[in-house]
Amino acid sequence: MAYTTCVVFGAGEYYDSPYYLPGDAFVVAADGGYDHARELGVHVNVVVGDFDSTEETRQHIDAETVALPPEKDDPDLLSALKVGWNNGAREFHIYGGLGGRVDHTISNIQQLALVASHGGIAYLHGNGQIVTAIHDSTLTFPTHEVSRTQYVSVFAHTDTATGVCERGLKYELNDAQLNNLQVNGLSNEFVDSLEASISVAHGMLTIVFDDTSPLPRLTGAQPHGSLGEPSTSVSSALSHR
Template sequence: MKRCIIVGAGDYFGIPIELTEEDYIIAADAGYTNLKKSGIHPDLLVGDFDSMHIDGVAGTTGPVKDLDIFEDAEKADYIHHLRKLKVDGIETKVIDPVKNDPDMMACVRLGLDQGFTEFHIIGGTGKRIDHSIANLQILGFLASRGCRGYVYNEFQIITAIHNESMKFPAEMKGYFSALAISDRCRGVTEKGLKYIVNDVELQNTMPTGISNEFVGTEAEISVKDGTLLLIYDQMKVHKFSCCK
C-alpha cells in the first residue's frame, strides 16, 4: 500500500521505517531541515514558514484577520487554493499563517486529497507539547475516517483505532498502553498480553490502560465504541493488521 510520510520540525532521530519508491514524502515547514539531515528529497514542501525562513514568503499575509477558527474546519477547502512555488526544485505550497490548521494537519489533508489512507508522522513530538498533543489528535481524526496514522518518537510508536481491533505479532516486545482519546471507549478488550482486559470502559479523564506488556504471543486490542490511542515500543518489523 502506498504511504504518505510526513516529516515535521519536532525531535528527529532519523527515519524509523524503510522507505520505498512508492512512498510520498511531505516536509512540514522546517521538517525539510530534518529531511536534509538524512539526505532525503521530499516530494512536497508545505507550511506557513514561521519556523523556516523562505525569502518573500513568511510575513507577507498582512494584518491579522477577523477569523472564526471553526469556520470551514471540516471541509478545509483552503488546501485547493494554496500559493505554489518551488524551493530547491521542490514543489511547495504556502499556507496563510492566520489559519485553522497547524502545518501537520494541512499536510494530512493534502495527503487525504490524493487518496492516501496510511500516514507516518516523523518529527511530530518534542518541546512544543501543544503540537505533540495536536498530532495525537490527528491520529484520532484519521482513525475515525477509516485511515491509519502513526506518530514516532525516539523509542515508541503511537497509533489510534476506532471501533475496530488491531493485532500484533508474537515477536513484539516491551510495553503496550491503550488510552482513550474519545470521551469514552466502550468494550475495550486486550488479549495475548501480560494483563488480560475483557470488555471494559476507558475514559479520557482517567489514565487507565498504561503499561501492559507483550509476552511473546500474538496480541490483540479491540474497542467496540470509541477511539483508542495505542502506544508501544518500536521494532524493525512493522507487521500489524486491523479489522472493523
C-alpha cells in the same frame, strides 16, 4: 497516481531511531520538516506550510509547494496530512511530531484521532516510542521476539470506549469499558513469541508502544470521507488584536 502510504516530516524533535520509508510512499514535508528530510537524503513530493521555519526559500525547494498564510486554523502538520489523504494515502508515518512543545504534541495526537475517525491510521514516531489511534477497529501485532520489556499503553480518547479487548499481552482485557478520565491501560507488556491485539467495538483509543515491536496491522476500519483541504484562513469565530 494514488498512494496508500504517506510519510510526513514535521519541524519538531528528531531522534536517532531509523525512519520507516516504503519505496512507494508519498512524502510530505511540513514547513521546516523539509530541512530534516533533505538532511536524511529523502526525496519529498510536496512541501506544505507558510515557510516560516525552513531555511530554504520556496524558489530553492526541489518539490511541489503548497504555500499557506501564517495565520490560519490548521497547523502545518494537519495540512500535510490533508495533502497526503487527498493523494490517496490512508496510512501515515509522522516524524518530527513528538517531543519539544507539549501543546504541539497534544495537537498531533488529536490529529491521529482525526485520521482514525475517517478509517485511516497514523503513527507518530519518536524517542523510542510510537503513538497511534484506532476507532471501532483492531490492531494486531505479529509474533516477535521480546528480548526485554516492551511496553504498550492504551487510553480512551473519546469520553467512553466500549468493547475494549487486549489479548496476547501480559495483562488481558476482555470486553471492557474505558473512559478518558480514568487511567487503567498504562504499561501493559508484549509477551515473547505471542501475537497480540488491541480492539475497540465503539469509540476511539490512543495507543503508545515501544518502537522495538513490529508495526501492527489494522483491521475493521472502513476509510471514508475527506479530511478537507488545507486551511488558508482564520475561523470567523476568532478575533484578532
